Amino acid sequence: MTTARIERLVTSGQFSLDGGTWDVDNNVWLVGDDHEVVVIDAAHDADAIAEAVGDRRxxxxxCTHxxxxxxxxxxxxxxxxxxVxxxxxxxxxxxRQTHPDREPDAWLRDGLVIEAAGADLTVLHTPGxxxxxxxxxxxxxxxVFTGDTLFQGGPGATGRSFSHFPTLVDSIRDRLFTLPPETRVLTGHGDSTTIGAEAPHLEEWIARGH
Structure with a gap:
């Protein structure tokens, strides 16, 4: 039985891509216990995230993306x-568009497991x-922490550079909707949902994307 717990911090800032900028609120997820923790998506505000981490390691x-x-x-x-x-x-x-002078330290790959205080976070590569x-x-x-792949009410946006709607739908169908229906979906923005709540709408999304 894992002793790890999940904490949510909301930070605010701007999203910029393809010459546009939008104000956004992001979910920053912390997974760990009283001693060590991992952060999923360090959005906007290093001070606020460091405060949430506290004296834990x-x-x-x-980075989900x-x-x-x-x-x-x-x-x-x-x-x-x-x-790391x-x-x-x-x-x-x-x-590199955001951090041209600083590379990430390590590379995620499908199937990799990142451990945090007894939690085992398995990486699912979900392009789109x-x-x-x-x-x-x-x-x-x-x-499952989905970043901007799956939200309450539908898939993430695909109208900008480096994104592709059919690929996203394939990722959601093949990698996420195969998880147990009671699995909580903890998203990059907004409210959480479950796999069971979103899975019945797959065909609607596919139709909407054509």
Missing amino acids: LTAIV AHNDHIGAAPALADRTGA IWLHRDDLPLW HAPGAVCLHDPGLGA
């Missing part, structure tokens, strides 16, 4: 804590919203 900063609103605070947080920044290599071109987008699934926690 931050072992990893896992490399849009600037999800990685903006990662280097500052890593420099402050010594944590993890990213899927396919998102390196996006990463971004080429290197990943989700992180832990059956013990009954949760």
Whole structure:
């Protein structure tokens, strides 16, 4: 039985891509216990995230994808804590748009397990919203962290560079909707949902995308 728990912090800032900028609120997820923790998506505000970490050891900063609103605070947080920044290599071109002078420290790959205080976060490569987008699934926690791949009410956006709607739908169908229906979907923005709540709408999304 894992002793790990999930904490949510909401940070605010801007998302910029393809010449546009939007104000956004992001979910920053912390998974760990009283001693060590990992951060999923270091968005916007390194100070606020460091405060949420407190005196715990931050072992990893896992980036679900490399849009600037999800990685903006990662280097500052890593420099402050010594944590390793993890990213899927396919998102390196996006990463370099935000951090041209600082590479991630390690590469996520499908099937890799990142441990945090007894939690085992398994990487699911789910391209579509971004080429290197990943989700992180832990059956013990009954949760999947989906970044911007799947939200309450539908898939992530695919109208901008590096994104592709049919690929995203394939990722959701093949990698996420095969998880148990009670699995909590902890998203990059907004409210949480479950696999069971979203799975019945797959055909609608496919129709909408054509």
